[in-house]
Structure formats: C-alpha cells, structure tokens
Amino acid sequence: MITQPHHVPERLALLSGSAADTFLTEGLLRGEEVHSGIDMAKVVEPLPEDDARWSTEPIRSLVDDAMFAFDTEHTGADAWLAPRIHATLRLTRREAADRRLWNHLALAVAPDYVVWRHLSEASRRVAPERFHGPTDRQCFSRLWWAAELFRNGPDYGPVEVACGNQDLIHTVLRKDLIDHRPTAQALVRLLKDGKVTTGRELNGLSVAINAAGATVVYDALAPDEPRDAADLRDWIEEAQTAPPVARHVLPQGPDEEPVPDESVSVLTDYFTELFETAPVRGRRTED
Amino acid sequence: MKIYPYKRLGRPITLRVTSVSLKLSDGTRDPLDTSAYSTQEQAVALGVAGHSDWVSATIGLSATLPPGADAPDAAWSDLRVLAVLTDGETNVRTSTPLTRDAEGSRDWSGHLEVLRDDHLGRASLSAYAVGTVDGVRGRSITETDRSWIVDTVSDEPVRGLRLDVRKASFNKSSREWLRAYGDAPWLVDTTARVPTVFVNTDIDGIVGLLDSNGSGVESKARDLLVAQMATDVWTAVFHGAIGDLEVEPDGGPVFPTDWQGEVLREMLPDVVPGVHVEEALRRVHRRRTGEAGWGELQTRIHYAAVRRADAAKAVGFMIRSLERTNRESET
Structure with a gap:
C-alpha cells in the first residue's frame, strides 16, 4: 500500500481535471505506486x-x-471524518462545488487515504472517480457534502447517523430530494428509529419520496427557515483562528437555524406512511 | 403525460421577473436595469453590472395563475403560491412564499433572495401553486412549465449553454499541461466547470483572425473556424456528459443536473429523434455500455454537433465570399 507523496504541498490549490488525468496512473489506482508530488506542483x-x-x-x-x-474497519472512518473534514475545511457551497479543489486534495495531499479507504477487494483497484469523480462519489467531497446536507444547523449528530449507513450516502447523496433540509432530517430520523435500514429499503423509500414529490410540494408541506449568509460567513471567518477540530467529541458547525422540528415530524410521519406502502424489492407485502 | 390522483388546473403558471438588485459587500444596493433579465429567454444574468463583490441578489417576481384557481367549486382549499430556487451543482433548494396582489386577483408577487456563496453558475427558478386536497396539504395544483434560469456569472441573459474561450500560449502557459499540446491550434477541455476552448496564441496570426470583425473573406474564414471549434466542443461535451453518467441501481442512467444535462437535452433530439429525451438517454447509454451500436451512433452525434455549431451557414457564407472574390479578381 502506498504512503503519502514525498512532497506534500503546504497549501491546497486547484487541480483541473485535464491536468489531474496524467497522474491517475494504473500504479496509483492499484495502490502500488505514488507520484513524488513535484510535477504536480x-x-x-x-x-x-x-x-x-x-x-x-x-x-x-x-x-x-x-x-x-x-x-480494522475502513468504512467506519466515513462517519468520523465527514463532520471533521467539514468543520476543518470551512467552505461555501460555491467553493465546495469546484471539483478542482477536491482533485488536489485527493491527488496531491492524501492519495494514500483514497487508496486506504477505497481499494476494492474484488478488483484490487480504486475506481478513478474516487480521485476526480462527481462530488457525490469523490473520496473527500462526498464526505463534505454529506456533512453539509445532513447537518442540522450546527449539529453534526445527524451526519454521523447518515454516514454510518453506506447505503444512505451511496444511493441518496446524489438525489435532489435531500436538498430540502427537512427531507434530509426526516430520512435520518427514520434511519435512527430503525424504521428503514437496508439499502433496498432506502432505495424503495427514496423512489417513493420522489414519486410523491410530483404531487406534493415538500417545501409547502414542511417549510424550512430561509438561509442566512451572515451566520455561515462568520463561521468561515473564524477558521482563520480556529484550533484543530475536536477528535473525541463532535465539532460544532456554523451557527445556522436548525430545521423546524414541526417540519421534520410532519415529513417523518408522511414518509413512514409512504414507506409502508412502497414496493421494496425482497420485502413481502403481506406479513 | 403525468396522471394525478386528484383534480388540478390544466394550464401552467406564468412567472415573470420584475426587478433585480444586488447587495454589495459594503452594504449598499445596486438596482440592475432591465438588461439583467429577459422575459423572452426566461433568464436572469447577475453579472451584467460587472460586480464581483456582491453578497446577495434580490429578484422581484410576479406570478399569474391560470383561470379557475379561485373557482368556488375548486377541489382545493388554502391556496398558496411559492417560488422555488434550485441548483444541482450546489444542492441548494430554497423557497419563498408569494402574496396575492389584491383580493380576487390572479397575480401573486414577492421577492427571492439569491446568495452569492450558494451558487457557482446557474440556478433554476420555478413557481408552484399548492392547496389542500382531500385533507392532504401541499398538493401541487399547477406549476410553471418552463423554469427561469438565474445565471450568477453571465453578463447576458441567455438560456443556451455558454462556452468559455481562453487564449493562451500553449508553450508558455502557467497551465503546464497545455505544453504537451503545443502544436494544436485549439483544445477543448470538458472537465472544467463550463466547457472551455483554449486557443493557442503560439499559432501565428490565429488571434488576429479570431478577433477580426471586418466583412471580407477574413471574417467568413473566422466564422468557419469558429464553427469548426464549436463542432469540436459540442462533440467533446456530448461524449464527456455520456461518459460521466451516473446509473440507478436498476441500470438506468440519471439525467445530470448541471450543464451536462443542458447539453444532453439539447442534443439528444438530434441523436435519437422521435422519442422523449429520457428514453433517448437510456438508448444512448445502452449503446455505449452494451456490446454494439456505439460506433453507428457517432454519425448522429456528429450531426447534432454540426447543427448546433451552425456549420452549414458558415460554409455557405465562406463559399459565396470566395466566389465573389474570384469574380472581382477576374474583372
């Protein structure tokens, strides 16, 4: 297994997809050989x-x-790392949508982590998208976005729950439905209460939520607080003087308004009802 | 056509942008004039005034409901209208309620805040009328049939895909990866946020030709060159978008939400004519990942690219211009 590059840059930078491509060698994807870092700089x-x-x-x-x-359990790192990456790398969504930042983090700063976390047992290879793929697939951006979309204001608790379930971040993260904060929180609540657990169930539920979303406008059924730019800007500003992020307790996110509890409750009930009638592969309807 | 399990209004909401203003980082407001939005294109361009330091934009909205929304025998009660802003790149979804202009009026209006930090490129704006139907709150009664586009960067309100054209000396560029392509007149990069054409200024005279705006043969040659570049771009972008497709657990492709989705929606009707774009995407994806048919599809992809690049027009004008020059030199 590879170690970090000999030369790790001190500063994050932007690495375009075209420029990144030459460094994605077969040796790197197999976790056998890493670039020195000098040419990438x-x-x-x-x-x-x-x-x-x-x-x-x-x-x-x-x-x-x-x-x-x-x-001993590499996938377990997701739930630990997601809130901490988010609280360390304080970004606006505009900054986080720039894939070049994540390319650089994965290829220049921590390629060894990408290999450690995503080397597939079956193919003995890391999928290239883990280095420079879409934001919901790339090794680090998927964690950052999971934290951003599942946090409840400053509370990263729901992020731990969401990232503790690989099926959730794998199947739901790329779907638009969690862009509505109360919907994301309701999903976490169902997961936490053990009402949905398996990938198939989650998938069946998200299909049902999408289908029902064609007739019910969730923004009207379960309203959210308006977004406030100032709270986030303050938090980002504090990054200039912030100490290293807490390792043993959950860090605090930006001091934004949490999702109205009433909205989460309404949606949790609504989704529970949807789920009970949703077709889920492998589940018998009469039992 | 979608089937709804309750009665709805048959016609869509008409949504208009009525004003746009920017809040700058020093706290002042700059109201933008009407060149910032186009009702024809249904697009808003927040970059028109050239500010790079704006914090948020306030967009004034007016929505007109179709007749029947307030019919005494309507199947819904508690009628409300809301505007929803979504951005697939930054996963933003915000909504704002509109209020009725006057009792009995079909016009509703309000303001939507767009935060600069929340968007990298384009967001999409639509309106929904909702009501309570058979005890279910938030039922959609009707909505806009075509969203507005809010472009946070562009200085011109147009819907179509914008390309970024950059001039660079490939041999001396700080983008070191360009050096490997020193003998190419131009290159297309589809991995950037919007597709980018790099024009190689090391090719003698190419910048002069591209910047020419006369009316002679030179400008026709320029248009032909631009059409050639555009064909390259559309082809590369299409392949890039198809190659990046995400797949549902059942194997079906997911329509991308960013510019790649825009490109596919625009080109697919020419690539697989006669079917809905979703079905066209499934067929193209099957051809690329399946065992056969990808090669055969290239002609159609090329055709779609050539059409978008207006290549026929550029060639036509070039030929006419040459004919005229030849005639003039004979007389």
Whole structure:
C-alpha cells in the first residue's frame, strides 16, 4: 500500500481535471505506486495566500488519525471524518462545488487515504472517480457534502447517523430530494428509529419520496427557515483562528437555524406512511 | 403525460421577473436595469453590472395563475403560491412564499433572495401553486412549465449553454499541461466547470483572425473556424456528459443536473429523434455500455454537433465570399 507523496504541498490549490488525468496512473489506482508530488506542483492553480483555510496540515493530520483509528474497519472512518473534514475545511457551497479543489486534495495531499479507504477487494483497484469523480462519489467531497446536507444547523449528530449507513450516502447523496433540509432530517430520523435500514429499503423509500414529490410540494408541506449568509460567513471567518477540530467529541458547525422540528415530524410521519406502502424489492407485502 | 390522483388546473403558471438588485459587500444596493433579465429567454444574468463583490441578489417576481384557481367549486382549499430556487451543482433548494396582489386577483408577487456563496453558475427558478386536497396539504395544483434560469456569472441573459474561450500560449502557459499540446491550434477541455476552448496564441496570426470583425473573406474564414471549434466542443461535451453518467441501481442512467444535462437535452433530439429525451438517454447509454451500436451512433452525434455549431451557414457564407472574390479578381 502506498504512503503519502514525498512532497506534500503546504497549501491546497486547484487541480483541473485535464491536468489531474496524467497522474491517475494504473500504479496509483492499484495502490502500488505514488507520484513524488513535484510535477504536480507545477500544474496547479494557487489559492489566495492570506487564507488559513487552505493550509493542508490540519487535513493531513485528520486523515492520518482516521487511518490509525479505523485500521480494522475502513468504512467506519466515513462517519468520523465527514463532520471533521467539514468543520476543518470551512467552505461555501460555491467553493465546495469546484471539483478542482477536491482533485488536489485527493491527488496531491492524501492519495494514500483514497487508496486506504477505497481499494476494492474484488478488483484490487480504486475506481478513478474516487480521485476526480462527481462530488457525490469523490473520496473527500462526498464526505463534505454529506456533512453539509445532513447537518442540522450546527449539529453534526445527524451526519454521523447518515454516514454510518453506506447505503444512505451511496444511493441518496446524489438525489435532489435531500436538498430540502427537512427531507434530509426526516430520512435520518427514520434511519435512527430503525424504521428503514437496508439499502433496498432506502432505495424503495427514496423512489417513493420522489414519486410523491410530483404531487406534493415538500417545501409547502414542511417549510424550512430561509438561509442566512451572515451566520455561515462568520463561521468561515473564524477558521482563520480556529484550533484543530475536536477528535473525541463532535465539532460544532456554523451557527445556522436548525430545521423546524414541526417540519421534520410532519415529513417523518408522511414518509413512514409512504414507506409502508412502497414496493421494496425482497420485502413481502403481506406479513 | 403525468396522471394525478386528484383534480388540478390544466394550464401552467406564468412567472415573470420584475426587478433585480444586488447587495454589495459594503452594504449598499445596486438596482440592475432591465438588461439583467429577459422575459423572452426566461433568464436572469447577475453579472451584467460587472460586480464581483456582491453578497446577495434580490429578484422581484410576479406570478399569474391560470383561470379557475379561485373557482368556488375548486377541489382545493388554502391556496398558496411559492417560488422555488434550485441548483444541482450546489444542492441548494430554497423557497419563498408569494402574496396575492389584491383580493380576487390572479397575480401573486414577492421577492427571492439569491446568495452569492450558494451558487457557482446557474440556478433554476420555478413557481408552484399548492392547496389542500382531500385533507392532504401541499398538493401541487399547477406549476410553471418552463423554469427561469438565474445565471450568477453571465453578463447576458441567455438560456443556451455558454462556452468559455481562453487564449493562451500553449508553450508558455502557467497551465503546464497545455505544453504537451503545443502544436494544436485549439483544445477543448470538458472537465472544467463550463466547457472551455483554449486557443493557442503560439499559432501565428490565429488571434488576429479570431478577433477580426471586418466583412471580407477574413471574417467568413473566422466564422468557419469558429464553427469548426464549436463542432469540436459540442462533440467533446456530448461524449464527456455520456461518459460521466451516473446509473440507478436498476441500470438506468440519471439525467445530470448541471450543464451536462443542458447539453444532453439539447442534443439528444438530434441523436435519437422521435422519442422523449429520457428514453433517448437510456438508448444512448445502452449503446455505449452494451456490446454494439456505439460506433453507428457517432454519425448522429456528429450531426447534432454540426447543427448546433451552425456549420452549414458558415460554409455557405465562406463559399459565396470566395466566389465573389474570384469574380472581382477576374474583372
């Protein structure tokens, strides 16, 4: 298994997909050989110097801790790392939608983590999308976005629940339905209460939620608080002086309004009803 | 056509943008003039005033419901109208309620906030009328049939896909990866946020030709060159979009929500004519991942690209221009 590149940059940067491609060698995808880091430094676009958020050391130290703590069960690292990556790398959604940032993180800063987490037993290979794929597939951006979409204001508790279920982040993260915060929280509540657990059940439920969404406007049924730019900006500003993120307790997210509890309850009940009548593969309807 | 388990209004909501203003980082407001939005294109361009430091935009909206929304025998009660802004790239979904202009009026209006930090490129804006039907709250009664596009970067309100054209010396560019392509006049990069054409300024005279705006043969040659580039772009972008498709557990492809989705929606009717775009996408995906038919499809993809690039027009004008030059040199 590879280690980190000999030369890890001190600052995060932007690495375009075209430039990244030459570094995705078969040796890297098999986890056998990693670039030295020197050639990559030549093809990146730098980020502003005066912003502490782009320091790579806090992230490098997080992934090292994750590899140590989850040595025997690599998938378990997702639920631990997602809130902590999010609270370390304080980004706006605009910044987080730029795939070049994630390309750089995966290829220049922590390719060893990508291999450690995603080397497939069956093919003995890492899927290239884990390095530079869509945001819901790429190794680090999927965790950041899971944290962003499942956190309830400053509370990362629901993120731990969501990321503790591989099926949820695998099948639901790319769906538009969780863009509505109360819907995301209702899904977590169903998961937490044990009402849905397996991938098939989750899939059946999300298909049913989408189908019902054609006739019910969830924004009207379960309203959300309006987004406030200032709370998030303050939190991002605090990144300049923030200490390393807590390892043993959950960090705090941006001080945004939580989802109205009433809306989550309404949707939880509605989805429970949908789920009881939804066709789920492998589930008998009469039992 | 969708079937609904309750009565709805048969006609869509008409949604209009009535004003746009930007809040700048120093706290001041800049009202944008009407060039920032186009009712014809159903597009808003927040980049028109050239501000890069805006924090949020306030978009004034007016929605007109079709007749019948307030009929005394309507199947719904508690009628409400809301505007919803979505962005597939940043997973943003926000909504704002509209209020009725006057009692009995079919016009509803309100304001929607667009936060700069929440968008990288384009968001989509639609309106829904909802009511309580048979005890179920939030039932959709009717909606807009075509969303507005809110482009947070563009300086011109147009719906169509915008390309980014950049000039660079491939041999000396800070983008070191371009150096490997030093002898190419242009390159298409589809991995960027919007498809980008890099024009190689090392090719002597190419910039002069591309910037020419006269009316002679030169400008026709330029248009032909641009059409050729555009054909390359559309072809590359189509392949990029098809190659990046995500797949549902049942094997069916998912329609992308970003510009790749726009490209596919635009080109698929020419690639697989006569079927709905969703079905067309499934067929193309089957051909690419299946055992046969991908090669055969290339002609149709090329055709769709050529049409979009207006290549026939460019060739036609070039030929006429050459004919005229030849005639003039003979006399």
